[in-house]
Amino acid sequence: MGLKDFFERRRVGRQARTVERMTKSLQNPYGQAQERKRAIQMLAEIDSDDAIRGLLTRFAHTSEKSIVDEDEKEMVHDLLLEKGPRCVPLIEEYLRANTAIFWPLKLLRRLAGEEQSVTLLLEMIDAIPEEYVETRLFDRKLSLISQLREFQDPRILERLSRWVGDAEEEIRFHAVDAIVTNPGIETTNLLVERLLDEDETARIKNFVLDMLIQNKWPVKTHRKELRDHLPTDFWVDDTGVVQRKR
Secondary structure (H helix, E strand, O other): OOOOHHHHHHHHHHHHHHHHHHHHHHHOOOHHHHHHHHHHHHHHOOOOOHHHHHHHHHHHOOOOHHHHHHHHHHHHHHHHHHHHHHHHHHHHHHHHOOOOOHHHHHHHHHOHHHHHHHHHHHHHHHHHOOOOOOHHHHHHHHHHHHHHOOOOOHHHHHHHHHHHOOOHHHHHHHHHHHHOOOOOOOHHHHHHHEEEEEEEEOHHHHHHHHHHHOOOEEEEEHHHHHOOOOOOOOEEEOOOOEEEOO
């Protein structure tokens, strides 16, 4: 090994130790904000794949002060956005392994576009087993489904149509919440199904009714079916829109 190789190995070793140290600093929610910001800047300057991975870990932790927390995460978001598409594989790697996905998904959407972002979201949901007992997997599924509401894509509604009938009420609620951001006849039909289901919870039925009223989505074709399923203080007017009795 030549002298040049020796010094290069030492440089790489020092850089790896710096990345590890700065990453640990970012993951400490009780540390000083000034220290975390310094770590963010140093990792951004190092600019290696491991440094970018370190920056991404900031999205997985929440500091005590919400304003400081958002400021730091926005700082990481903006620095990674400047680095461009080379970050995409590392962002996808992070998303596949973590539950806190709001900021990195926002970043992926900016760098790779909506179609690729939706494709990854659906792939990650499909990777969760149908039968699971771990709270971690349940929380991850909820987090992923809730993010679908940010996108307009025909693939989303097809998937959500499965989850509105999930055995878990919280999954159904998040699915319904995402459905209302993709309006159309099929959306209305899925919402009406929730009202017609005698086993559905009052929480979800009330949310569905609020959405139908707020958006004035017509349910005229379901008027007869709904007659015996609407609460007494709701009715369907002549235009087929659900109304609340005053």
